Amino acid sequence: LESGTFVDVKRMLNGLPPGDVAHLLESSTPRFRHILWKMVDLDNEGDIINELSDELRTHFLSDMDAAEVAQITEHLDDDDVADILQQLPEQVTREVLDAMDHQDRARLERVLHYPDDTAGGLMNTDTITIRARLTLDVVLRYLRRHEELPAMTDSLIVVNRNDRFVGLLPLRTLLVSDPSRTVREMMDTDVEPIPAYMPDDEVARLFERHDWVSAPVVDDDGQLLGRITIDDVVDVIREDADHSLTSMAGLEEDLDTFAPVFRTAQRRAIWLGLNLITAFVAASVINLFQGTIEKVVALAVLMPIVASMGGIAGTQTLTVLVRGMAMGQVSRSNGAWLINRELGVGILNGMLWATVVAVASSVWFEDWNIGMIIAAAMMINLVTAAFTGAALPLLLKRVNIDPALAGGVVLTTVTDVVGFVSFLGLATLFYG
Amino acid sequence: LESGTFVDVKRMLNGLPPGDVAHLLESSTPRFRHILWKMVDLDNEGDIINELSDELRTHFLSDMDAAEVAQITEHLDDDDVADILQQLPEQVTREVLDAMDHQDRARLERVLHYPDDTAGGLMNTDTITIRARLTLDVVLRYLRRHEELPAMTDSLIVVNRNDRFVGLLPLRTLLVSDPSRTVREMMDTDVEPIPAYMPDDEVARLFERHDWVSAPVVDDDGQLLGRITIDDVVDVIREDADHSLTSMAGLEEDLDTFAPVFRTAQRRAIWLGLNLITAFVAASVINLFQGTIEKVVALAVLMPIVASMGGIAGTQTLTVLVRGMAMGQVSRSNGAWLINRELGVGILNGMLWATVVAVASSVWFEDWNIGMIIAAAMMINLVTAAFTGAALPLLLKRVNIDPALAGGVVLTTVTDVVGFVSFLGLATLFYG
Structure with missing residues (x-):
């Protein structure tokens, strides 16, 4: 320059x-x-x-x-x-x-x-509070004494003499109402204030559902602490959505796209190392069937197909669950329904693709037996994948482990191991 | 009930x-x-x-x-x-x-x-417009003639006699200013109105960067068409973030978590079918090396490790790129830097894990040759994965294919094929 x-x-x-x-x-x-x-x-x-x-x-x-x-x-x-x-x-x-x-x-x-992932950590203390007994005219004159109103002020907060939250007076209401009316007559008392310890993702859902621009935060006694504004909520929404995507690839959330080589390599290494361990677990399973593979080399050719299809199907299910949980849609009561639904999906797609794979493999290796074996293994693995993909995140959540982060590694280990064991095991029973 | x-x-x-x-x-x-x-x-x-x-x-x-x-x-x-x-x-x-x-x-x-993914499709036409020559007092009286103001009204829009956008008068300003001042004196003219054909993700970024609650939309002549409010922008943000996550698992975005079995199975089937084709491509590559595998069965045991590590490393890179592109951070000018960075990361992690894999495999099979071969294959595959994971989404974007949707399938096909070819190919050179 x-x-x-x-x-x-x-x-x-x-x-x-x-x-x-x-x-x-x-x-x-x-x-x-x-x-x-x-x-x-x-x-x-x-x-x-x-x-x-x-x-x-x-x-x-x-x-x-x-x-x-x-x-x-x-x-x-x-x-x-x-x-x-x-x-x-x-x-x-x-x-x-x-x-x-x-x-x-x-x-x-x-x-x-307050922890920074709670309502208390998200709030500003720059509230403009008024009392219910005032007339709107007095409120208007009170506002005019300010240099400026805080950004994102869409409502004035009505409190009683003990600073307890009473209601909201939207500026929209203030501006169209007769100035001789009182705040008490015009205020909105239907709004539930946000408790300071509410987790930030719940706060975000409240904002989304109610189309709020700002909302008051109170302590356990209902005393006004501050207010949360939509700009901070948008950041929470963005981060939450980002979390599932990045965690499932073993990346930290809120990552720097342009981080330098060395720092990036260091961070990714952990995930690769973890996956290397699971890959060795899968390999050691294959190792048990060396004898069978030596006899029928076609098994080595076809075995990755069974494992990979299980991984794909399981990841689909896992993604649906992780997403549903992040959006607060999945609870203990409907978790069982989801597991059943996924099992149903696994069985249907298992039947479809087992048939396709059976025909393709039989024709390829001119051996109907290998077709039957891979079909059975595919069926077993797709149903296992469906069950694991649905039950695992629910289980991880219950023991407070992040399903988005841990789910993928555990899932692919399961689908690899079950894929190899079922295919090579059945083959050993038949050819061995 | x-x-x-x-x-x-x-x-x-x-x-x-x-x-x-x-x-x-x-x-x-x-x-x-x-x-x-x-x-x-x-x-x-x-x-x-x-x-x-x-x-x-x-x-x-x-x-x-x-x-x-x-x-x-x-x-x-x-x-x-x-x-x-x-x-x-x-x-x-x-x-x-x-x-x-x-x-x-x-x-x-x-x-x-206007298409529903543009500013025009996001806008409401319920604007309250005023003229610059009015005094604030007149504006206040004009507002009081309304039954209510539209939700999320944080500013009045100032237009000229031809309905062209002139500026904004925030309610925050209106309420603290001397009523005898004119709109012209108090209005904010720094705001750039949003052109109706701006894509919705760009609109969302503008809102996020400027912490807007609402913003005016104009046509090519600067004539006011309507306004966009933050509640609709939040939906765009949520959907955009959701898109990368669901597309990478081959799921439609905005999906119904509790869709019934049959519909779900049908939708997932396409993705599984696509992946089955790529799995057969990978299998046909293994098929070329049947002779070598027959000689050294350990190759069949170890080959999934090479393919799987490539897939993991490639997915990490792909996710970073897809996310960066969704956030509008990646352009043609810094794409080359990213490819280079990823190549660097691939080489560093390749060296690390190639060494680990070499030692582990050599000890396991008591054969230093197989350790050398798998190390070389791992190095080749991790660098290929890094390059593909970074260059592929940039390329797909340029030909207008969604990198989140197509990236994963193409990537794992590449890492599987390169993983098997490099490992089994090197082994054939050595043992064959």
Whole structure:
């Protein structure tokens, strides 16, 4: 970049919305990313860091000391600052908090008190509260005393004298109503406030189902703590959906697409190692049938077909279950129905493809026996795959293991082993 | 259900928000779903149908005639009615439109004019527009003449006399500003309106980056057509994220978790059939090396390890690419960098696991030659997997084939074939 162009690019970059700059950084290779970051004005760093994925955020934060972090996060929402602090080492977090004024610190500690995957960790404390006895006219005048209203304010929160949540007064209602009416007459009391300990995925589902823009958060006593806004909920939805996809491939969620070679290789190695172990388990099963394979080499040719079809069918079932569980559709009560449905699907597709495979193999090796054997093995493996793909995630969930992460490895081990054992075992009974 | 309980359940069900009922229907088995749906009051059917996934929606709509559809969709947003109409047969859509009054039909036809995966298909026409020369006081009085403001109204849209977009006046600004100021003084003119033909995933990214609640949509001349609201954008985000996950397992997106056995079996069969073909391709490759396997049966034991590790490594790379492309991070300019990065990762992990596999196999079969052969094959296959996993989705995208759907089948075919050919081929050179 020439020096003239450099100034232009810098000016353009700092004129973009923080979300755009974050997207640009996420879409850049490490070297270009470094150049871009250096061009960002200090004033914009906080907003941009806030929009970055966890991995990139940690990367840029690791170069800063507590004073810098305190400075760039000064004007961010509480929940966003809390997110950032939770990614820093304990020591740095303490220092950043100490560098804040008393009021900011107290507000932040309220958010930090809750785990970041709960409603409490998602909330902002920038609520505008009013009392029920006021007239709308008074409310309008009260609002006009503000410099500005917090972003995503679509409702004012009505509380009683003990700061307990009473209802919501949507701005939409405020603006069309007769100013002489009272808040009590016009407020909406049907809204259930969100308990602070509700998990963030449940919060996301509530927002989706009710089409909320913001919602109040309360503690166990019904006392107002803050509010959650749709922009933070969208991030939760994005991350949850991302989680199933990346976990099933053994990747961390919220990963950096442009992470450098060495870090990427290191992270992927664990998953490959785990799969190598399961591959050796499957191999040791084949090893038991060396004698039979020596006699009928066609078995070695056909055996991967049985294992692979089981893997595919099992993955389909597993994906449906993992997805249904992530969307909160699968519970203990309908789990049994799903297992039965999948068994039914396994039997139907087993019959279909066992027939196709039997004919194809018989014709290929001019041996009807091998056709019958592979058909039986295929049937066994597709039904096993269906059962494992459906029952395994339900079981893993019950023992609190992430089905998206662990499901795939266990499943393919099962379908490989059952595929090889059934095919080679039946062949040994027949040819041995 | 006893008749007394039935009435209670019916009352409770019809008291729930439509999103909750939709979730209940999505989470139910077909029989229970049918019972629930019968209990829904006609007045609520439209709102609930609107919240359902495509598959279930089509299911319930297929039982209705045009008059019923017209009736239940009467009070829905235009974009939602348009979505529903687009799922109906042409004939029924025509009838529903004919049953509407002139004004409703004209508005709807404006939305139907645009494909449902563009900004135009996502928009509502229920905008509140104002002129720049008005004072805020006049605007406030104008609003008070409304019965209610449309849901998710966070801004009033400022247009000129030709209905061209000029700017936005956020309610947040309106409420804190001096009523004697004019709209022109207080409005925000920095906002770029969304062109009607922008693809919906780009719209979603704009909303995410700018933390919008709603945004105006304009035609090529800058004339205001309508506005898009965050609730519809959240659905796009959810569907896009879902797409990668389900497509990679050969499942349709927006699938019904509780679809009945027969329909499920039918849909999954195609994917299994496709994979059976690729499995036979891999088998026919093994078939070429029958002679070598007969001589050294250990090859049959170890060959699935090489193929399976290639498949795992390739899937990791493919997932990263598919995800990065879905998030709009991968372009032609950084694609080459990604291919290089993946090749680097493939080489590093290849060296690591080739060594491990070599030692394990040599010890197991007490044959250092077989260790060397499998190490070389593993290296070849992991690097091939890395290259294919990265280059394939870029290539597929360029020829407009969905990489999430087609990528997996092609990839595992490549890793299976290369795995078997390299391992058995090298073994043939050595032992043959």
